Every structure is written in structure tokens, then in C-alpha cells.
Amino acid sequence: xxxxxxxxxxxxxxxxxxxxxxxxxxxxxxxxxxxxxxxxxxxxxxxxxxxxxxxxxxxxxxxxxxxxxxxxxxxxxxxxxxxxxxxxxxxxxxxxxxxxxxxxxxxxxxxxxxxxxxxxxxxxxxxxxxxxxxxxxxxxxxxxxxxxxxxxxxxxxxxxxxxxxxxxxxxxxxxxxxxxxxxxxxxxxxxxxxxxxxxxxxxxxxxxxxxxxxxxxxxxxxxxxxxxxxxxxxxxxxxxxxxxxxxxx
Amino acid sequence: xxxxxxxxxxxxxxxxxxxxxxxxxxxxxxxxxxxxxxxxxxxxxxxxxxxxxxxxxxxxxxxxxxxxxxxxxxxxxxxxxxxxxxxxxxxxxxxxxxxxxxxxxxxxxxxxxxxxxxxxxxxxxxxxxxxxxxxxxxxxxxxxxxxxxxxxxxxxxxxxxxxxxxxxxxxxxxxxxxxxxxxxxxxxxxxxxxxxxxxxxxxxxxxxxxxxxxxxxxxxxxxxxxxxxxxxxxxxxxxxxxxxxxxxxxxxxxxxxxxxxxxxxxxxxxxxxxxxxxxxxxxxxxxxxxxxxxxxxxxxxxxxxxxxxxxxxxxxxxxxxxxxxxxxxxxxxxxxxxxx
Numbered sequence: 001x002x003x004x005x006x007x008x009x010x011x012x013x014x015x016x017x018x019x020x021x022x023x024x025x026x027x028x029x030x031x032x033x034x035x036x037x038x039x040x041x042x043x044x045x046x047x048x049x050x051x052x053x054x055x056x057x058x059x060x061x062x063x064x065x066x067x068x069x070x071x072x073x074x075x076x077x078x079x080x081x082x083x084x085x086x087x088x089x090x091x092x093x094x095x096x097x098x099x100x101x102x103x104x105x106x107x108x109x110x111x112x113x114x115x116x117x118x119x120x121x122x123x124x125x126x127x128x129x130x131x132x133x134x135x136x137x138x139x140x141x142x143x144x145x146x147x148x149x150x151x152x153x154x155x156x157x158x159x160x161x162x163x164x165x166x167x168x169x170x171x172x173x174x175x176x177x178x179x180x181x182x183x184x185x186x187x188x189x190x191x192x193x194x195x196x197x198x199x200x201x202x203x204x205x206x207x208x209x210x211x212x213x214x215x216x217x218x219x220x221x222x223x224x225x226x227x228x229x230x231x232x233x234x235x236x237x238x239x240x241x242x243x244x245x246x247x248x249x
Numbered sequence: 250x251x252x253x254x255x256x257x258x259x260x261x262x263x264x265x266x267x268x269x270x271x272x273x274x275x276x277x278x279x280x281x282x283x284x285x286x287x288x289x290x291x292x293x294x295x296x297x298x299x300x301x302x303x304x305x306x307x308x309x310x311x312x313x314x315x316x317x318x319x320x321x322x323x324x325x326x327x328x329x330x331x332x333x334x335x336x337x338x339x340x341x342x343x344x345x346x347x348x349x350x351x352x353x354x355x356x357x358x359x360x361x362x363x364x365x366x367x368x369x370x371x372x373x374x375x376x377x378x379x380x381x382x383x384x385x386x387x388x389x390x391x392x393x394x395x396x397x398x399x400x401x402x403x404x405x406x407x408x409x410x411x412x413x414x415x416x417x418x419x420x421x422x423x424x425x426x427x428x429x430x431x432x433x434x435x436x437x438x439x440x441x442x443x444x445x446x447x448x449x450x451x452x453x454x455x456x457x458x459x460x461x462x463x464x465x466x467x468x469x470x471x472x473x474x475x476x477x478x479x480x481x482x483x484x485x486x487x488x489x490x491x492x493x494x495x496x497x498x499x500x501x502x503x504x505x506x507x508x509x510x511x512x513x514x515x516x517x518x519x520x521x522x523x524x525x526x527x528x529x530x531x532x533x534x535x536x537x538x539x540x541x542x543x544x545x546x547x548x549x550x551x552x553x554x555x556x557x558x559x560x561x562x563x564x565x566x567x568x569x570x571x572x573x574x575x576x577x578x579x580x581x582x583x584x585x586x587x588x589x
Contacts, residue, residue, distance in 0.1 A: 043271040043323075044583035125587035201268075226584060245584045 002066055005059030005089045009082045010211050015050060017209030018240060021024045021202075022046055023072060025115060030066040034238075040122055046202050049124060049241040056238040058087070059172055068098055070114040077112045078102075096248050125243055130192040130222035131158035137214045137231075139184025141207050143176040148200050150174050153247050156221055157195045163188060167200065186216055194222045197247045203229075206242045250263070251405075251424025252481040256497045257460060258425075261469050265460045270419075271323035272583055274409035274543065275436065278422035279328040279397065280378060282440040283386055285423065295369030296425025297376070300562040308382045309389055315440055316395055317575055327417060327543050328390055328397040330383060331404040334530050337488035337524075349375050366586075385561075392553045393575065394546035398538075406430040406535035417539050419460070426487070428463050429478055429532045433470055436462045472504055478532045479510040481518060488528045492519045503516045547577045 015022030019026045022041035029036045037050040054060035078100050082088050086104040093099040096114040101107055143165040147154045163185055166175040178185040211232050218230040229242045290307035291297050297307040319326050352374035359367035390397045400407035409418040409432035420432040427435045438456045467473060483500040485491020507513040511523055550572045557563040
């Protein structure tokens with residue numbers, strides 16, 4: 001049996017938006033204690049890794065292991081129909097279908113057909129990150145928007161006590177510097193001075209998918225290593241991780 | 250022109266973005282791409298871009314900026330140019346030549362009347378790919394550090410072969426013939442994606458890249474590749490005329506019913522047995538070569554400026570900017586490197 005209930009669809013919106021930027025289908029794995037999802041985009045540049053704990057839901061009953069693959073567009077269209085204050089319940093229907101019930105006084109019931117999954121399990125990248133920063137979502141989002149004005153790649157540089165985000169092109173240069181005394185930079189832990197560059201477009205799409213209620217992000221990187229951005233989905237320990245391969249020079 | 254299989258392709262076309270092709274090697278049908286550039290890259294009155302000597306440069310402009318775009322996305326293109334066409338294509342080539350000559354006459358009439366809309370329409374139909382344009386393209390690719398191959402026969406067959414043998418990940422062409430030649434993965438609208446004006450109409454459609462995988466297509470149609478070739482022979486290819494009145498959907502039904510063309514007396518009497526054999530051979534046993542050493546090199550900046558600006562009247566500022574992008578061309582790697 002599977003029955004997952006949320007009184008707030010914000011979490012679903014975040015997961016769907018983040019996945020839609022990379023994928024056309026989403027393979028959600030339901031376990032007795034959590035929902036997980038690990039998918040890479042077709043070019044293998046970026047990966048999403050979701051860990052959505054049972055305690056984050058208002059009701060969570062799952063007596064086994066279930067994988068449900070849905071077309072993201074279909075799921076997004078249904079979730080869009082839920083408004084603030086609606087309760088959303090996901091359960092298994094007949095055959096390969098998923099039933100989504102949206103309640104607020106009266107009940108609306110949507111049935112989506114689960115796809116035959118082409119999804120194969122992928123491992124997490126094994127990376128020894130040399131730098132970790134905790135930064136506010138607003139601070140990181142603004143820095144990316146600043147850099148996007150001139151460049152399609154962002155250079156992240158971490159040195160003792162300071163984080164520099166920069167971009168340059170034939171149109172100009174942008175440099176955003178934060179130190180431990182900057183209110184946007186909450187923590188900085190640099191084992192080795194590190195610099196790497198990443199696609200602004202990919203990072204921007206992920207950051208845009210996060211709910212504005214997200215307070216801070218943890219960002220890990222290193223010289224020519226992928227970047228890992230960890231965003232909490234709520235205050236109960238559930239998180240969405242995003243890995244992005246570095247640009248190659 | 251190729252065989253129009255669109256009515257039976259159905260919903261197995263997958264949309265794909267250029268970003269998703271990062272790090273992928275693609276075999277591009279060079280003639281097909283150049284022909285698109287010379288028909289699409291034109292001024293308001295339909296005239297193509299030209300250098301100071303009056304020689305057409307639309308093909309160079311399209312090839313330069315589109316290839317640059319591919320490289321920036323991390324795509325590794327290899328262009329494949331046609332060699333000697335099969336003898337059976339002579340009729341198709343002659344038909345195309347006649348149509349072009351007619352279009353040239355109509356263009357001249359429209360020009361005499363000052364009718365810009367008709368001038369544009371007929372100039373596109375009159376577009377011809379000349380040998381100097383192919384030479385220009387090869388020279389430009391060399392200067393950009395992009396490999397190209399001279400196919401012994403049909404370029405599309407060679408591109409399909411490179412993909413089937415794993416030298417490249419996909420074949421790029423607008424024609425469905427790539428599937429008949431056995432390409433496992435055909436990519437369309439790659440060289441011309443974006444907004445495109447419908448011919449003869451005053452509105453634009455959005456053309457976006459799409460992918461067709463032959464295994465999925467054949468599974469969906471419930472036929473094999475040999476049967477797909479027979480189906481093409483029935484409706485007509487660049488190498489045979491086909492049977493009048495039979496379109497792809499009917500041909501599919503007939504092939505599923507009879508298995509092979511010669512199992513139906515009506516079909517086999519409509520197309521000579523020898524012709525069927527020859528066309529099957531063109532698609533199933535094409536004249537192709539392997540490509541062991543495909544290399545993508547650094548661009549020759551001075552050579553590009555001399556060729557594009559010195560010989561072909563391109564703006565030096567724009568070319569220098571483009572070369573800057575070409576030299577940078579940083580693309581994202583793939584995460585796979587960190588799985589081991």
C-alpha cells in the first residue's frame with residue numbers, strides 16, 4: 001500500500017520544477033521511510049538527488065518499495081491544480097496508474113498512467129570537495145543573476161575567509177565577493193584554495209526552482225571538480241542535492 | 250529530397266536540446282546542411298549573401314556560425330560530403346536540375362515585374378550547391394579544426410555508417426533516408442533550429458531539434474529494416490519512382506501483409522525485380538568507409554580571418570568575436586568521470 005499526503009504542495013512544486021529543468025520523466029522511488037529520486041540529464045552534466053523523508057509529510061504509509069515513473073509535464077499539470085491550503089494525496093491506482101487526490105472541502109481525483117521506466121540506477125559522484133560554503137538562497141541567486149548579465153559561465157573561487165563568484169566575456173566582467181563578515185555568507189570552510197567554473201544556465205535553472213522559503217544553501221566544490229548544491233526542502237531534514245559537472249577549458 | 254516517412258513516424262520523435270548533445274560526436278550530412286544554408290540565409294528579395302566578387306557566401310556564413318554554436322555546446326561535429334552518386338540517382342538529379350532551371354526562368358520573370366515575394370520564392374527553388382561552395386566548406390572546416398570526410402558514395406549513407414559503427418553518436422540530416430541507410434539515431438532540425446518562415450506564407454514556425462531512434466521506430470511499426478526499405482521502394486525513393494497512388498501508410502499495410510515486396514504479384518509487377526534489387530543494395534549495402542582517426546583541433550585564427558574577411562568579405566569585428574568564442578569553447582564535462 002502507498003498513501004502519501006501533504007497539506008502543502010510547495011515541496012512538490014520544488015521537486016517538479018528542479019526535475020523539469022533537466023528531464024522529461026521523473027522516476028520517484030517510494031521506500032517505507034522516504035521518497036528518493038536520482039536522475040541525470042541526458043548529457044550527464046547535471047544530477048538531481050532527492051531525499052524526502054517520511055516525517056516531511058502529513059501522512060506517509062508505504063509498505064514496500066515502489067518506483068513510479070511519470071511524465072513531468074503531466075505531474076506538473078496536476079500539481080498546478082492544487083492551491084494553497086489544499087491537501088494532496090498520492091496513492092497507487094489500478095494497473096500502472098497513480099491516483100492524485102486534491103481535497104479542500106470537496107475532492108478532485110486525477111489518475112495518471114505510470115510509464116514503463118527506462119530509468120537505471122546511477123551512483124552518486126565520488127568527489128573529495130576542497131571547499132564548502134553556506135550561503136543564503138537570495139545571496140547566491142543574486143550573484144548568479146549578476147554574472148548572467150555578461151557571461152554564460154560562473155567561476156567560483158574559495159580562499160580562506162572569502163568567496164568570489166565571477167564571470168567575464170567580451171562584453172565585460174562581473175565579480176561578487178563575500179567574506180565571513182557578509183551577512184549572506186553564513187559559513188565558509190576551505191581546505192585548499194579552490195577555483196572551478198560552471199554553466200550559469202544550469203545553476204540558474206536549479207536555483208529558480210527552489211522555493212523562496214528556502215533559507216540557506218550548502219555549496220561544495222574544488223579545483224576542476226563538480227559543484228554540489230544542497231537545498232533543504234523543509235525544516236525536517238529532507239533535501240534536494242544538485243551536482244553539476246565543471247566546464248572544461 | 251529523400252523518402253518522406255513522416256506520415257508513419259508517429260509519436261516516436263523525441264524532442265532534444267543542443268545542450269543534451271554535449272560531448273556527443275555527430276556525423277552531419279554536409280550537402281544537406283549546406284543546401285539548407287543557401288536556401289535559408291537570404292535577404293528580403295531572396296538574394297543570397299555574396300562576397301565582393303559576387304560569389305555566394307550564405308553557405309559559409311551558415312556553416313561557420315552554426316558549427317561555432319555546436320562547439321560551444323560541447324558537440325563534436327564531423328561533416329560528411331557526398332562522393333559519387335549511385336547511377337540510379339541520375340533521373341532524380343536530372344528532375345531536380347529541370348525544376349531549378351524552371352525556377353530560374355520564373356525568378357527572372359518575377360524580377361522583371363519587380364515582385365519581391367515571387368523573387369524570394371523562386372530564388373530559393375533555384376538554389377544550387379556548386380562545387381566551389383563545397384570546397385569553401387571543406388576549407389572553412391579545416392581552419393576551424395573540425396574534421397570532415399569525403400564519402401565514397403552518398404554522404405548520408407556514410408553518416409549512418411559512422412553512427413552504426415559507433416564512431417559517432419548520431420547522424421544529422423533532414424532526410425529520413427538516414428534511417429533506411431541504417432543509422433541507429435537520426436537527429437533532425439539540428440542545423441536549422443529556431444524560427445523559420447514557412448515557404449510562400451507570411452508566418453513563422455518554431456523548428457526544434459528532434460531525434461528518431463530506428464529500433465524504436467521499427468518496433469513501433471512492427472517491421473524490420475529490410476521491410477522499411479521495401480516500403481520506401483513502394484512509395485518512391487531518390488533511386489526509383491515508386492507506385493503511383495500508394496503513400497507511406499498504405500505501403501506499411503502492404504508490407505505487413507506480404508512481408509516482402511515480391512510476395513505480392515501486384516507490387517512486384519509494378520516495379521521491375523532488378524530495380525528492386527539495386528535499390529535494396531543502395532540502402533542495405535552502401536559504399537562506405539570507416540573513420541578511425543577523427544580529430545578536433547584548435548582553430549587557425551589567422552587563417553580564418555584571411556579566408557573569411559580577406560577573401561569572403563565578412564566583417565572582421567564579427568569574425569574576431571566568433572574566433573574568441575571558438576578558442577574559448579569551454580563546455581561542461583560529464584559527471585561520469587566521478588563515478589569510478
